[in-house]
Amino acid sequence: MSVGTVAMSAQVTLSMPEVEALSARAARGVGYSWGHCEECGVASAWLAAHGFDWPSSLLSRLRGDAGAAIRPAPLKWLSGGPVCALRCGTAIVDFADLPEGLGAAGLEVGEVLDPALLVPFLAQAVRSADRTYDCLVDGVPWLRIQPDGLVFRLAPGEAAKARASLSLASTDRPSVAPCQPTATITISRSHYNDLNALALRMTVPATDASARGAGGLGSDND
Amino acid sequence: MSCASLSNMPEATGFRRSAAEVMRLERLGLSHPTRLSFLRVLLRRMQQENWQFSRPIFEFDQRGVGRAVYCAKGPHRTYSLVAFGHDLPPDQRSDRVIATAWDATFCLFDGVPDETDLTRLAENVPLQEAGRVSARELCLSRANRSVRLFDHVIHALSQGRQPDEEALSATGYLMRTTAVYGSGKFGAASHASIADRPEMSVPFQAEMLSVWLIRTFTVDLIEHMAQEQGGSSALRLCPNLKRKLGVGNSTGLGMAPFLVRHPALLNSWMMVREEALARVRALPKADSDAVVCFKHALEAAQVNAATWQSEHPLQVERLKELRHGLIALADHVAEGWGVDTDHPWDTLWTWGSGNLPVEAQEALIALLLEPHGSIVDDLAACLHADETSGFAIDGTMTVEQVSDLLVENYGWAIGPDYASKAASARFWYISEDKLEPRLGERFDEAGGELELPLDVARRASALNSVLADQPPHKPVAELLLEMPEHRPMVRRAQITARRPFAEIRDNLISEDLMPIDMLRCKLACFGASRFDPRSDRWVRISLFQNYPYPDTLAAEAGL
Numbered sequence: 001m002s003v004g005t006v007a008m009s010a011q012v013t014l015s016m017p018e019v020e021a022l023s024a025r026a027a028r029g030v031g032y033s034w035g036h037c038e039e040c041g042v043a044s045a046w047l048a049a050h051g052f053d054w055p056s057s058l059l060s061r062l063r064g065d066a067g068a069a070i071r072p073a074p075l076k077w078l079s080g081g082p083v084c085a086l087r088c089g090t091a092i093v094d095f096a097d098l099p100e101g102l103g104a105a106g107l108e109v110g111e112v113l114d115p116a117l118l119v120p121f122l123a124q125a126v127r128s129a130d131r132t133y134d135c136l137v138d139g140v141p142w143l144r145i146q147p148d149g150l151v152f153r154l155a156p157g158e159a160a161k162a163r164a165s166l167s168l169a170s171t172d173r174p175s176v177a178p179c180q181p182t183a184t185i186t187i188s189r190s191h192y193n194d195l196n197a198l199a200l201r202m203t204v205p206a207t208d209a210s211a212r213g214a215g216g217l218g219s220d221n222d
Numbered sequence: 223m224s225c226a227s228l229s230n231m232p233e234a235t236g237f238r239r240s241a242a243e244v245m246r247l248e249r250l251g252l253s254h255p256t257r258l259s260f261l262r263v264l265l266r267r268m269q270q271e272n273w274q275f276s277r278p279i280f281e282f283d284q285r286g287v288g289r290a291v292y293c294a295k296g297p298h299r300t301y302s303l304v305a306f307g308h309d310l311p312p313d314q315r316s317d318r319v320i321a322t323a324w325d326a327t328f329c330l331f332d333g334v335p336d337e338t339d340l341t342r343l344a345e346n347v348p349l350q351e352a353g354r355v356s357a358r359e360l361c362l363s364r365a366n367r368s369v370r371l372f373d374h375v376i377h378a379l380s381q382g383r384q385p386d387e388e389a390l391s392a393t394g395y396l397m398r399t400t401a402v403y404g405s406g407k408f409g410a411a412s413h414a415s416i417a418d419r420p421e422m423s424v425p426f427q428a429e430m431l432s433v434w435l436i437r438t439f440t441v442d443l444i445e446h447m448a449q450e451q452g453g454s455s456a457l458r459l460c461p462n463l464k465r466k467l468g469v470g471n472s473t474g475l476g477m478a479p480f481l482v483r484h485p486a487l488l489n490s491w492m493m494v495r496e497e498a499l500a501r502v503r504a505l506p507k508a509d510s511d512a513v514v515c516f517k518h519a520l521e522a523a524q525v526n527a528a529t530w531q532s533e534h535p536l537q538v539e540r541l542k543e544l545r546h547g548l549i550a551l552a553d554h555v556a557e558g559w560g561v562d563t564d565h566p567w568d569t570l571w572t573w574g575s576g577n578l579p580v581e582a583q584e585a586l587i588a589l590l591l592e593p594h595g596s597i598v599d600d601l602a603a604c605l606h607a608d609e610t611s612g613f614a615i616d617g618t619m620t621v622e623q624v625s626d627l628l629v630e631n632y633g634w635a636i637g638p639d640y641a642s643k644a645a646s647a648r649f650w651y652i653s654e655d656k657l658e659p660r661l662g663e664r665f666d667e668a669g670g671e672l673e674l675p676l677d678v679a680r681r682a683s684a685l686n687s688v689l690a691d692q693p694p695h696k697p698v699a700e701l702l703l704e705m706p707e708h709r710p711m712v713r714r715a716q717i718t719a720r721r722p723f724a725e726i727r728d729n730l731i732s733e734d735l736m737p738i739d740m741l742r743c744k745l746a747c748f749g750a751s752r753f754d755p756r757s758d759r760w761v762r763i764s765l766f767q768n769y770p771y772p773d774t775l776a777a778e779a780g781l
Contacts (some may be wrong), residue, residue: 017406035709204669
């Protein structure tokens with residue numbers, strides 16, 4: 001991905017469509033299924049818009065292992081070990097309106113790898129459940145998530161954890177200081193280059209035949 | 223699809239065509255622009271809102287090197303085209319996306335740029351993909367000269383005479399854009415960030431505004447260069463010739479996957495056109511003014527078909543069909559059409575669909591809409607789509623329900639044997655060099671394992687086979703936990719269930735695929751004319767040909 005002169009600075013400012021495309025392609029580059037890549041792109045854009053350190057979590061996830069098999073069950077999911085946040089989050093949304101999904105009594109998700117990546121999916125499940133929940137990390141309240149999509153940070157440091165146990169508990173407490181959505185996001189050149197390197201794995205090198213197919217090799221003067 | 227305008231004329235419901243008929247590439251690939259195409263919608267809005275246009279900066283030397291700013295001021299905001307002219311050696315003039323230099327480069331700026339903005343843009347816009355723009359920019363684009371016509375027009379005007387009309391009509395543009403990037407590309411503002419503005423809610427309005435202002439720039443530049451060469455004896459281009467110029471555009475495969483990746487948007491575009499056609503067919507009588515307008519539009523279409531040039535064998539054949547079809551239509555309108563009968567427009571459409579080749583049938587849609595702006599133009603409000611609402615998968619849907627959806631909307635996909643070379647000859651992929659979509663030959667080229675999920679037909683068939691072996695009442699959430707590879711297809715099936723025009727109903731990896739059919743479908747939605755394929759996956763078109771310029775927009779009738 002060519003980034004030109006301005007982007008040779010230490011930071012790169014991306015639009016949300018770029019965040020989404022870059023994240024989805026990077027996920028595909030390390031072998032996630034296309035469906036999960038689509039989810040990854042949308043989730044990354046959500047995290048970027050809400051001020052989360054999405055590239056750190058995403059790179060950690062894409063470089064990490066696939067996690068244990070996910071086993072949804074009512075109230076408490078029974079996975080056999082820490083699970084991938086992207087796959088788990090996707091399942092939480094898929095099961096949102098089933099008995100295994102997020103209900104009034106809350107949900108114990110269990111141990112999750114790179115748990116910050118789970119947040120966009122939790123927000124979606126909370127919207128579906130239509131009530132406010134606190135998200136707890138290792139028993140510590142971390143986020144308050146409203147059905148209107150607003151997310152409030154209760155304990156800022158918890159997002160950096162690479163592995164943590166997550167649960168959701170419904171709450172009637174008022175919310176304060178929401179994360180404000182933004183239209184563009186600045187990330188470090190290092191993160192940008194690392195994600196690009198993964199994304200390039202899903203591309204096919206050009207050949208003369210493919211270039212011809214894309215428009216021919218002759219003159220375009222007319 | 224939820225859009226209030228769609229329910230304005232309930233009697234039209236019985237006249238709608240089915241998605242099964244409309245969404246085949248053999249028909250989509252013959253689409254014609256209509257009064258609901260994006261560029262027409264833009265021109266109508268700017269005229270109705272009395273937009274004002276100015277050119278605060280125009281600084282070029284005799285070679286065409288310099289910069290310009292064109293401002294379009296609407297009721298709430300101003301948008302500015304920032305243009306940079308370059309001196310490009312002929313051997314670097316390439317339309318392909320892999321080019322690195324152009325005759326002119328542009329961006330559409332949100333507001334009026336100051337000198338600091340212009341300095342930043344001068345450092346980045348000429349680089350195109352190798353530069354970065356910001357959320358203040360809505361589009362990034364570039365154009366190359368039509369060398370033959372550009373030089374001819376300068377030469378003629380500089381010597382105090384108008385250029386040859388035939389030469390001008392044969393090419394139809396002074397410059398052709400080779401890419402118009404929008405929505406978040408290379409750091410630009412995303413469409414979502416401006417979609418709440420009324421003037422930007424219809425898709426691709428920023429892109430259309432860019433191209434329309436580029437058209438003015440091309441004429442201004444050529445008149446300036448003629449003046450530089452000819453001095454006091456130089457002429458300006460006469461208005462009649464000027465009007466016949468559009469902006470050319472070269473488009474390749476990069477545009478095609480858009481239609482697959484944005485099913486909700488495709489549904490809106492097709493639904494709007496089909497609803498408009500149904501409304502006209504549902505009219506019990508033909509207004510005499512509308513009949514006159516229709517006949518004028520038919521004459522104009524015949525003139526357009528006569529001057530429409532292409533050397534591509536497929537398009538040559540299609541043009542022949544179009545010309546013959548329009549003659550047959552004109553004969554029928556003159557002698558056989560019962561204009562005073564009940565539902566005369568439906569009578570005409572029914573005759574056309576039974577007697578005209580598909581190319582002329584699709585042209586007839588545009589002709590039928592032309593006199594009926596008062597009952598169809600409000601549908602422009604339905605051209606957008608909320609793409610987020612259909613993204614989440616309904617995991618409660620059972621295997622049986624998903625299977626029913628496939629039978630209902632993907633029956634066309636379930637028959638072929640995808641193990642055969644014929645049915646899976648191609649694969650879509652992203653090229654490493656330009657990160658652009660391309661089409662490979664699966665059995666001759668490397669890279670098939672990196673295929674994009676545009677093999678919708680094959681995926682529908684595979685999902686159908688899997689569902690047959692599953693308990694019918696199993697929630698699809700459980701299925702996707704076990705087999706996530708079917709996730710994209712389950713999502714598509716659920717989107718299409720509520721949006722019948724969301725899916726191109728053809729196998730996009732078959733050996734018979736003509737990618738230009740996908741390109742023409744999308745380009746017609748833009749309002750493009752003079753579709754001229756250069757291969758089965760590369761096409762030139764014209765935009766805004768025979769439409770007004772900023773200085774004549776207010777007085778234009780019939781937009």
